[in-house]
Amino acid sequence: MDDIVLKLAVIGAAGIAAQWFAWRLQLPAIVLLLAAGFIAGPATGFLNPAADFGAIYRPMVSIAVAIILFEGGLTLNFKEIRETSTAVRRIIMYAGPLTWVMAAFAAHHIGGLSWPTAIVLGAILVVTGPTVIMPLLRQAQLDARPASLLRWEAIVNDPIGALFAVVAFEVILVYIGIHEADNLIVLLLAGFAVAIVGGWLAAKLIVWSFVRGHVPEYLKAPVLLASVVAVYAATNTLLEESGLLTVTVMGMVLANSRIASLTDMRRFKETITTLLVSGVFIILTASLSIDDIRSLDWRAALFVASLLLVIRPVAIMLATIRSGATMQERLLSAWIAPRGVVAVAVSGLFGTLLADVGVEDAGRMVAFTFAVVVTTIVLHGFTLAPLASFLKLKKASKPGILIVGGSRWSTALALKLKEAEIPVMLADQNWNHLAEARLASIPVYFGEVLSESAHHSIDPKSFSNLIATGDNDAYNALVCTDFGPELGRSHVFQIGRIDEKARKALNFTLGGRSLTKESVSFLDLREKLLNGWTFQLTRLTDEFGWDAYEASRPEGALILLWIKPSGTIVFAATSSNTPGQNDRILSFGLPKDDARAEAASKTARKAEEISASQATNDEGSKAS
CATH class of the missing domain: 3.40.50.720 (NAD(P)-binding Rossmann-like Domain)
Incomplete structure (x- = not known):
């Protein structure tokens, strides 16, 4: 027990230290968090999350990801998306599926993965990670339009990418004869419906209870946090990972509701999210083994290069034709697509599930995902601000x-x-x-x-x-x-x-x-x-x-x-x-001249007062 407490303390201290050094040195925080996790895990062996935390490891990460996505949903106000709504909608509806298909083909033909692993990996790589993009946007200081475009895509695509992975996995189970096709269709439709309706109803219930005064002010943030966990767990019992969509919808509905205390709750959630992002990144990076790293060869490198240089640009440029986005905004979106916590967490889950049903190379999916995460975080973390400046999409750097x-x-x-x-x-x-x-x-x-x-x-x-x-x-x-x-x-x-x-x-x-x-x-x-x-x-x-x-x-x-x-x-x-x-x-x-005149006037008035006072004293002396 003492050993676990010590390791949790080290994770917390290392996460906040990485965040502080990133702020102080003006570096992407995620890069330092990855470095901290690598040092704590594969480099030194101090931290082995799966062995250290046992059965609670994956549920702990899943709940943390759900809270992170909910907090991201709280930032999605429909008023700020009016100018970029068409581009965001097309990126989600068209660029996501295009990325899935092209990434699956690349993973199989370039990366050398089997079709089941490649199909699930392609679905997972649809996500673009709010846990990464939000800190990058905070440091890059983009204009409102491109920042809104990247933020909305990242937050909305995360649960969608996870659900794509669910669909891919269930299809594979049907293909190998474990599940039936009819049950699969009913399950997916029911899961999507419950996720969206459940998130909307949960948010409306919270709004009603808060507005009517049924929850005291000091309990609102704790009630909100407990509700997120409860709704996520309840939806997940019907369809694996559908809870991520539920909490995202829940956050979006709350963000567009008129709740007086929402600002205070949002700040509380931001604090919790900063702690969770820091801890989860360190834990997931530390869970990577030396064998996983060694399994990455030149084919994995070519796959990552194709994803960044071909698949993402093609998907974005095709999806945003006549979308209202400028060419500069389209170019920025075509390059910036860092993956984060959700990609790693979901790949770990489905890597295990695929291995359980006999897919031999399922374990390589986690290594491929980490390769994409590390590469995109480093490249996009250090190039976002310079590229935005080059494309003239950055705010004025002078403090106002x-x-x-x-x-x-x-x-x-x-x-x-x-x-x-x-x-x-x-x-x-x-x-x-x-x-x-x-x-x-x-x-x-x-x-x-x-x-x-x-x-x-x-x-x-x-x-x-x-x-x-x-x-x-x-x-x-x-x-x-x-x-x-x-x-x-x-x-x-x-x-x-x-x-x-x-x-x-x-x-x-x-x-x-x-x-x-x-x-x-x-x-x-x-x-x-x-x-x-x-x-x-x-x-x-x-x-x-x-x-x-x-x-x-x-x-x-x-x-x-x-x-x-x-x-x-x-x-x-x-x-x-x-x-x-x-x-x-x-x-x-x-002004100096007026100041001199005023000083001279004060001196003259003081001299007159002194003279008058002396005259009064002299008259008094004569009278006595």
């Missing part, structure tokens, strides 16, 4: 700022940021508040940024920071609280007077960070703007460094942020460092 709350002050701030070539957008639900910004050609969003429609119109990943500048401190705090988990709590800021004592009494997850070190309110900033204060952008040089800037800065000027030569934005209120050479400092204060 979303400003919520239209006013003269926020418009002036947006203008100065635009002058500094920082992507910026101004959002407000009052059309008049955006008038000056529209006249200045500043991108605007008219509507409520906290609404569901805003989530699909404004891609939060296009902006690395948010500043809430409205005249209502509570609303500013609400906006920062909502966007904090998406952008990172250290990247959401708000204006307004913040009483530190009261701030500490609040939950630290509420609100954002103060935009300025000094406590200033919306009215203070508006009054300063009316009194002639402006935004100023100053570049530091060798001759004019930080100390010189500090000495020359007008009295009371507020330093908001500085922009480094790389484009990185550093907010003054949260940084303990000082700007360096070639950094551009954005401040808000009086």
Whole structure:
């Protein structure tokens, strides 16, 4: 027992460490997870999942895959697929079967596998793995259309590919005389019907119970997680692997339902999925033996090459003719098709089942699948971002700022940021508040940024920071609280007077960070703007460094942020460092001439007050 606990702890620690190093080094996380699994399994022999976990090994992986697919279904909102729906539909309906047929022929004639193994392997390789594509999309920063195309294909095709494998396996059983054809047709039709209807009914039941208040808020995420496992297990009793389709449908229905707490549940599911993806990849890679690796010869290499360079491109280019997708999007989809957890898990299952019915080379199917998984993860992981840049399908790499709350002050701030070539957008639900910004050609969003429609119109990943500048401190705090988990709590800021004592009494997850070190309110900033204060952008040089800037800065000027030569934005209120050479400092204060005049005026007024005070004292002395 202690040995199993130790190995589970190592799997968890290695998975999260791989994710962190991938984030830190800007590498595909899946590549590091594969490396961690290989080291833990075939390289050192520390981990042998089938022997270590025994009978619970395969059920454990199956449930993890079901939860991963359900979480993927939660990201599929129909509003975001309007522009690419035809392309996605054709890829699923036409490219999937084409891939199955061509991959089966290639596996038999090029890879040297028997027909039963080749047919099942071709079905499995229809999947394109959300467990792989989602982390890659997160790092590649694609435009909305190609990202939507790849994400929808990956999530919807995963359960379909698994069901193709079920159909292929059942057909083989009929061919060798174990099952009857009539029973097979009834079983498949019933399985598909129960999977789709069961997923829809389960989702509607959850929506009804949540909306009517039959489940308390703190139990919603646990109830959802338990329901996914229960629905998956129930559907699987009728038809093997049909539960994957059920949970995907369930997630899609929930994603398009109006549930107020769905965002919080989605974040919980994302956390669980990150842990599961990390652990499952390490476990499945560790289950690969040295003999499996040695069984891969030049024919396996030719099969993988044909799959990547011929089969996938031909299937996608034929399926997307006149689909509305651009040639650049079609080329990207034709190359990017990484396989992941589902492919490995399903191949392991059917490899065992085929071996049980006497197919001699069934064990090679797992090795072939791993060869495809490793090759596609490495190649597509390192080429997605460069290819997207070459095809001009990548978002602007510069970090942007979303400003919520239209006013003269926020418009002036947006203008100065635009002058500094920082992507910026101004959002407000009052059309008049955006008038000056529209006249200045500043991108605007008219509507409520906290609404569901805003989530699909404004891609939060296009902006690395948010500043809430409205005249209502509570609303500013609400906006920062909502966007904090998406952008990172250290990247959401708000204006307004913040009483530190009261701030500490609040939950630290509420609100954002103060935009300025000094406590200033919306009215203070508006009054300063009316009194002639402006935004100023100053570049530091060798001759004019930080100390010189500090000495020359007008009295009371507020330093908001500085922009480094790389484009990185550093907010003054949260940084303990000082700007360096070639950094551009954005401040808000009086122009220097006006500042000198105001200082002289203050000095004169103070001198007059001193003179008046002395005169009063002199008169008092004479009287006494």
